[in-house]
Amino acid sequence: MQFIAQLASRSKSLALRCSTVLLIVTLSMSHASAAVWQITYPKALNEGSKDFSYVVKLLELSLSKTGVRYTVTPTDDTLLQHKALNYLKDNRQVNVVWSMTDKQRESDLLPIRIPIYKGLIGWRVLLMHTDNRTRFARLEAGDLMAKNSVQGMNWPDTKILRANGFSVINATDYAEVFQTMQREQADFLPRSVIEVTGEMENAGLTKNLVLEENYVLRYPAAAYFFVNKQNKILAKLLQRGLDMAIADGSFDQLFTETYMPMLKALNVPDRVMLNLANPLLPEATPLSNPALWFEQ
Structure with a gap:
């Protein structure tokens, strides 16, 4: 009789634990759905x-x-x-x-x-200072290598451009990239086609900067x-x-x-597309x- 009582007690305890687990799981599923x-x-x-x-x-x-x-x-x-x-x-x-x-x-x-x-993001048109518009009008593709571009210090584009033979000046952040161009400390700034339209509408950011009209750089x-x-x-x-x-x-x-x-x-x-490699x-x-x- 004592054995049967112990067995019944254990069964009751097991059932209670199972019910508790089931309740927790149900509540968890309900919480997840909500x-x-x-x-x-x-x-x-x-x-x-x-x-x-x-x-x-x-x-x-x-x-x-x-x-x-x-x-x-x-x-x-x-x-x-x-x-x-x-x-x-x-x-x-x-x-x-x-x-x-x-x-x-x-x-x-x-x-x-x-x-x-x-x-x-890898299709890049070139921003330049308005004072260089005439000088860049007859720019040959090979001449770009001899010019200085500017990019952010931590941008992947910096390494990509250098790997393709471009000279790149580093700026500490996004704002300084454009300030470098406004101070005419770089010849051109490659900007993605998805970004540049909005940036050109920001007068403070792109003051005295214009788009080069002939080229688009493209890298995967x-x-x-x-x-x-x-x-x-x-x-x-x-x-x-x-x-x-x-x-x-x-x-x-x-x-x-x-x-x-x-x-x-x-x-x-209608632009001339210059295809570059992306080692990164x-x-x-x-x-x-x-x-x-x-x-x-």
């Missing part, structure tokens, strides 16, 4: 530009495709790219950053390998969404959402609406998938 993904990205100096708005819209589009509940908000303070990438690596303040990829960034962070600008380059190495669930969520947006055409629709008018305004189809491009870059890249 959870809101809080996405925080770095506030930038060009917050109001079309290319910045495009990426935020693309981020929201990818999340909406998955059916999850979400909020997408910037940090309170402006974060320059280098600091934002370091914060993401340390899992501080931000959980998504978008940036041009290179081997070091893919080592430090977790990339979602879908080029958000379809490669246009991809800008990705990056997340912290440990945030694999968010990475899979963004990957799934972007894949869905590509499949149903909404990615291309957003891209075309945003960038085709810019390319036309910059007269890109990671081997995993999906160059073989034409659906992910723009070709004119």
